[in-house]
Amino acid sequence: MYREAEHIIATLGRDWAAVFGGNNHDHHTGENTISRYVHCLILPEARPDRFEHTVWFSEFFILVDENTENLTREMARTNLNPKLAKILADRGQKDPESAVEKLLVPPIRNPLRKGSIRGCRVLNAWQYWLLNVDAKGLEDSDTLEDYEEFRIINCGLMPYTYMVEYAMEPTLTDTKRQDAKKLERLAFKCIGQRVMNAILVAMKTKSLTTHQAIILVKNRVMQFQQDLLAMRDEILSASAVSDDMRKYVNGYLWIVSGNELWQSTCPRYHHQLHVEL
Template structure:
């Protein structure tokens, strides 16, 4: 199947959107598919009236555009629903884990990973929040493996590795350079890259020559998207009760002994530099005389992912109208 039709978004009306990447949205035709997948995920992985469910529902109240319509507009129509389910599942898990002490969060991630193994079994914890998510993940795994598509197995293996490494370091980052590799891991970025490929039905791995260019581009987009999220989520995260504050603004404040207003300016400049690197790599792909058509399609999808995510972060109520009392 082809992707749902998408339209260019007029970003000039949003002063807070500072990316030069164009934004597209496929929700106009894809919204029923997106909403069905969202409902399935939210109400399977969270219990009625819980903080996790309220946060999940609030995440999708952005009048400027749906998160998934903005970020995954090149996904094949028959795989967009799974894409929504995977990403929303990870968002819910993140919401739950950030409220737990570090060691407990690590144990819960291990518990989730069992759903991706052959040794999974149903147990008495299934009605609890993490048990709900574990069963949901197991059901998706069963569906995908029944199709006997090797790329689905690669995708699930990448998800397992992502769950193993996310939020796995209990350290204080002293420099932005040290923080960035962690930020990409905690953003599930390697999984996101594989999910984009899988959803577009393009190779999960290109030739070594092509992968060299692709890996550089993936890095720049990962840095751009991850740090953009930090930029816009800082006001929400700065006062959260947690034993581990993970945000580039906090890192820059400590690294350079500067106030947060200066740290945000510095972070924005770093994001724009990384975006410029990505644009240069895109031009290199487009000018290549060899068969780089699928590579360019993939890089375009990543650009649209970063653009859509940046636009969503710059407009969503979650980061701009923080409803503290609703989520206590």
């Protein structure tokens, strides 16, 4: 799995450089030599024929996010992101002409070929992300709750609702899928805190000292995690829980734990270790 991810990421990196002139950002998914690629940690139960597609799309939009940090918010929202969103909206129906289309159209066709309905949902979710990411800045959050909702969108978490289904292809009724919705939101809040930024928001909106904000955010994150585990146990303790539902529910736990493991072992966050969380 790691070797496959490494190959996909290296190939995409070269293709990206040929189209966009290289990744000028210091951060990349290969920087973590301890837990390796986050893609393998968050979707370890992906079907082999779907894994490559989930890795490619995850890495592509990580590259988009990292490189648009070199642009102003206005430039990203009026230039690059709408162009990419339009290519996604076309669903690969047109033969690619531009260099960007030649990079993006073949991968778009893959999930549609493998699983049309689930593939469309994945593409719709990434299209929504492109058009809404960085719609506002950290300074625009009036409450910690506003910030949490903002991070869920901004971190690209919402597409993983559909990535999980596409990658694992569980058989679920609409009722069972709805049962997992609250768990999904808790899972995303666990990741979406982005602790250091949440501390700044808490300090600003609640007029707290740094230490007070750290304690508040720490307790909030721990409560989200406890609630997530309790809800997981409640759903899975019901009678006649199918294997597919069990995998689907646990899939969200993999997303949370995989992200936490990757971030806790990633060098870019080591300078934050002095903060007692």
